Amino acid sequence: MSKIVFLHPDLGIGGAERLVVDAALALQLKGHQVHIVTSYHDPAHCFPETKDGTIPVIVSGNWLPRSIFGRFLALCAYTRMIWASFYTVFLSNLQPQVYFCDQVSMCLPVLRLFTSVPVLFYCHFPDLLLASHQSWIQKLYRAPLDWMEEKTTSLATTTVVNSHFTAGVFCDTFKSIHQNPRVLYPSLNFHSFDRECGNNLNSIIGAEQVMDFVYLSINRYERKKNLGLAIKAFGVLKSYLGDAKVHLIMVGGYDDRLVENVEHYEELRMLVTSLQLDDSVTFLRSPSDETKTCLLKNCHTLVYTPDKEHFGIVPLEAMYCQLPVIAVNSGGPLETVEDHRTGYLCHPTVEDFAEKMKYLYGNRNLAIQMGERGRQRVIQHFSFNSFSQQLNELVGELTVPKI
CATH class of the missing domain: 3.40.50.2000 (Glycogen Phosphorylase B;)
Structure with missing residues (x-):
């Protein structure tokens, strides 16, 4: 079995965070060892699996700002994820066989440049489509970030999206990426709703x-x-x-x-x-x-x-x-x-x-x-078992030795 390290910017209680937690749980059930590295994790505002020790969580980079006077949120998120990737590669002893990254692709150049570990990137939605581009100042600010998002996303070994709708948007948005993303629907852990x-x-x-x-x-x-x-x-x-x-x-x-x-x-x-x-x-x-x-x-x-x-x-x-x-x-x-x-x-x-x-x-x-x-x-x-099986197969493909 493999060690998988998840890199996630802010481990709160949103839908993206629920998917990351479920992905970690799914791989644990398949016998893999998992860790989550994040720049922010509040025990009072998180999913219970990340608080009770079920999933090990390492926080690094919380000292970096989330914004500058309430602005530049994307730039700060990119900076925090770059730091998290540097921490994982150079300052931790995690040594994974696979990296699982989502939301922010800015960590991918660090992982691909300084390691030979394959990277699975889960794209919830292109960030550039969520950002405002109305004023010329916003367009000027976003232009390099949007360019970097597309270039860094292309560095993933395998890219996965959450729906066929997002897959279509991904292909229409990132035209320089010629490898189509694969669809892995989020799932439910039925046990948590049966109690x-x-x-x-x-x-x-x-x-x-x-x-x-x-x-x-x-x-x-x-x-x-x-x-x-x-x-x-x-x-x-x-x-x-x-x-x-x-x-x-x-x-x-x-x-x-x-x-x-x-x-x-x-x-x-x-x-x-x-x-x-x-x-x-x-x-x-x-x-x-x-x-x-x-x-x-x-x-x-x-x-x-x-x-x-x-x-x-x-x-x-x-x-x-x-x-x-x-x-x-x-x-x-x-x-x-x-x-x-x-x-x-x-x-x-x-x-x-x-x-x-x-x-x-x-x-x-x-x-x-x-x-x-x-x-x-x-x-x-949309069962958790189906999600676990598909994710485990993706990880298996990434860890097969290249001949």
Whole structure:
């Protein structure tokens, strides 16, 4: 078996971090030895496997800034990953047989120049497409970073992406890279969702009376996640249903170090107040895994609002917990949610979302059937065992001696 070292910029609780943790767990189960090297890891804001010793985590480079006066986030992230790669190669005694890198490709030149160890790079989405290029200053700042992203990404021994949607975007964006990426869907570790949860829904949202129908939104508090769509659609739904006991729970990954998280959380709260929905909408920030599981098991429908989402692990989590999913008809959900069978794929409009939310409210048996079909779909196509087997095969290909 091999030793695999993961290099990841910031080991928080986002979807990318969940994939890294699951990949490490998958390779552990196959007998490999794994370590994660990261520039930041907060035991109070992380997945439990990285805190309880299941996965060894080494933090190096936390002394480097995450931003300069709130700006230059990408440049600082690139610098921190370069340092992490130098630390791994020259200052640690890890000596892996494979490197697993994701999100930031700037560490690849160090790994390829100073070692002969193969590198598996997991591209969640091209960073240059996520960055703003509106002003001439932004274009000037991003130009060398965008060029370096493409050149450094090309240095990976094998590149993997999270969906066929992302694979198409990757090829259209990085035209100088002629090797097509391979698709490795993220998965679910079913065990973490099969355990009993101690909380009940009313205690979580502080409601005194039982809610008739509860909608759930789970995403980071970032503007690109389009969370206001869920709130506005729920407001329209309330106008349809009158005094019906419906509720919306907004769950978001929240890091008070990130200005956007703080600002957008307040923007959404103000939106709720302006729509006079304070008594019908509950906000939760970075809840525990147990609380999140309890919500998924006890709510009635997931409302998933990001447009052109790269993959989106939350719809899988919801379907496994037998929730129908209402999502935007673009990006990853096109590959995970079966329209009219496990949920609905909608235009990103308030009216379309509100209509589907109303329809499921009035057709409970259909919602239950969609939930049951969703669970079977996840078990069949997105199991942790399938993910583990595919990832293990990739690692095996990288460690086969060259003749």
